[in-house]
Amino acid sequence: MKRIFSILAIALTMFVSLAFSQPAFAATAGEKIFINNCAQCHAGGRNNVVAAKTLKTDALEKYGKNTVEAITLQVSKGKGAMPAFGKKLSADEINLVANYVLDQAKNGWAKG
Numbered sequence: 001m002k003r004i005f006s007i008l009a010i011a012l013t014m015f016v017s018l019a020f021s022q023p024a025f026a027a028t029a030g031e032k033i034f035i036n037n038c039a040q041c042h043a044g045g046r047n048n049v050v051a052a053k054t055l056k057t058d059a060l061e062k063y064g065k066n067t068v069e070a071i072t073l074q075v076s077k078g079k080g081a082m083p084a085f086g087k088k089l090s091a092d093e094i095n096l097v098a099n100y101v102l103d104q105a106k107n108g109w110a111k112g
Helices: 002-019 022-037 039-045 057-062 068-077 091-106
Strands: none
Touching: 022 039, 022 091, 039 091, 057 091, 068 091
């Protein structure tokens, strides 16, 4: 009986570990933050204010926004028509959304 509980405990631990691993959590949390704060102007990686400055790979590279650091700065401080979110979102939330944006760009914004 103890062996069955041990096996179940190990299986449960592995499941929880996989289910809440950092990449999966980051994407889910980043997506939620993006939907709640960014999608109004950037749904599907578009830019509804300045059409050329999308969140797609080619535009991110062209405008030097193709790193987590560059996106984090843009989201935190704002620039041009984009408002600053540094007082609305925590540093962790901004990091999550920056990673989400880069992941989506690399995948062609398949969800939007």
